[in-house]
Every structure is written in C-alpha cells, then in structure tokens.
Amino acid sequence: MKLGSDIDVKVFSGRISKLEKEAFEMKLIENPSDIDMLLQKADSEDLPFVYNLFWVLKGVSEESPKLLEIHVNSILKVMSLFKKNDGIQRNGTAILSNIIIPEEYMSQCYKLCFGKLINSSRSIAERVFSMTTCFNIAINYPELLEELKLVLSEILEKEGHLSAGIRSRAKSVLVKVNRHLHK
Structure with missing residues (x-):
C-alpha cells in the first residue's frame, strides 16, 4: 500500500x-x-x-x-x-x-457510548470517555441531557467511591449538564 x-x-x-x-x-x-x-x-x-x-x-x-x-x-x-x-x-x-461527531452518526455514537457508560463491566477509561462523548452529543438535545444527568447521578451514588476517574469525570460532566439544562 x-x-x-x-x-x-x-x-x-x-x-x-x-x-x-x-x-x-x-x-x-x-x-x-x-x-x-x-x-x-x-x-x-x-x-x-x-x-x-x-x-x-x-x-x-x-x-x-x-x-x-x-x-x-x-x-x-x-x-x-x-x-x-x-x-x-x-x-x-x-x-x-x-x-x-457529524450529525448523521450522533445517534449511533450516543447509543454505543451510553451502552458503555451504563455497563459497569466496561473499563473505567471507556466509561469516562463515554461520559464526554454522550455529553458532547446531548448538549443539542435537552431530553438526552436529562437522561445523562440521571445516569451520571446514579453512577456517582453507586460507584463513585470505587473509582477516582469515574467520580471526577462524572462530577465534571454533571456540572456541565446542569449548566446547559438551566440556561
């Protein structure tokens, strides 16, 4: 080649x-x-x-x-x-x-990354990167922001004490989600 x-x-x-x-x-x-x-x-x-x-x-x-x-x-x-x-x-x-993410792939990427995010058996890195990807797509869709907020809050509650990476990124993304929801 x-x-x-x-x-x-x-x-x-x-x-x-x-x-x-x-x-x-x-x-x-x-x-x-x-x-x-x-x-x-x-x-x-x-x-x-x-x-x-x-x-x-x-x-x-x-x-x-x-x-x-x-x-x-x-x-x-x-x-x-x-x-x-x-x-x-x-x-x-x-x-x-x-x-x-180009618009024609947003749905596919969101579905993929959201699936990784909610799957606690995926690696911490995959889940952390997925939080960012989901947020980047969701900022244009308030209903997705609400869904992401609920999932991140639940992850923090159930798993926040297990991983500093998960806790740190989830808190950071939640701040951004809340900022976009309350504009």
Whole structure:
C-alpha cells in the first residue's frame, strides 16, 4: 500500500514504542489522506495492527481532532469488528470523545457510548470517555441531557467511591449538564 508519508504499514503489525507512535501521529497529521487508507486496511488486518492504529489515531484526535471527523463511520466499523478488545474499544471511545461527531452518526455514537457508560463491566477509561462523548452529543438535545444527568447521578451514588476517574469525570460532566439544562 502506497502512503503519502513514509510510514511503513508493516510496522503497525509489530510492537511500537511511544516515540514511534508520536512520530506516526505527526506523519498522519501532515498526510491526512493516509488515515483513510489505514482505516480501510484495518478491517482486514490482525489485532496488533488495529490496536496500534487506534493508539496512534487517539493521539491524532488529541492534536488535530478535525482530521478524524470525516472518519467516524470507519472508526465505528472497526470498533464493531473488534468488540472484545478492550484496547481498541478504549482508544476508539477516546477518539470519539475528542472529536465533533457529524450529525448523521450522533445517534449511533450516543447509543454505543451510553451502552458503555451504563455497563459497569466496561473499563473505567471507556466509561469516562463515554461520559464526554454522550455529553458532547446531548448538549443539542435537552431530553438526552436529562437522561445523562440521571445516569451520571446514579453512577456517582453507586460507584463513585470505587473509582477516582469515574467520580471526577462524572462530577465534571454533571456540572456541565446542569449548566446547559438551566440556561
């Protein structure tokens, strides 16, 4: 596969270091068309390739979130193919929390993230990123804000003492929810 950057796609199938990950992020930011090619390849590749790709894309979403907004469908597709891999789910959910979700994918993303949020067996990171994604979508829909408020309050009551990450993010998102509800 010919990429615009000099990324060797085979490298994604092996173990990559944090420094390599950061170098790949910069190359993808400089050559955004490579993102599409890598995501297309992801559904036919092995687990290490997809894990590394999502780890790199998480970093891209933190630095240049707009680059991934057009790839939401592909991200969701890959996440559905690797439902049982916590790393891919965690990084995929983090990507969604960092970008503006296009309107045509809001319902699908909200349903996915809300399901992760209410499932106490999901990882803390997935649930925390899901809180942010759900809030980012719900700010345009008061009924979703009400639903999110109830769920976050319940999570704080039942699980707030179990995880500092859950407690901190839930409180933070609840403040934002209440602010939007009382405008």
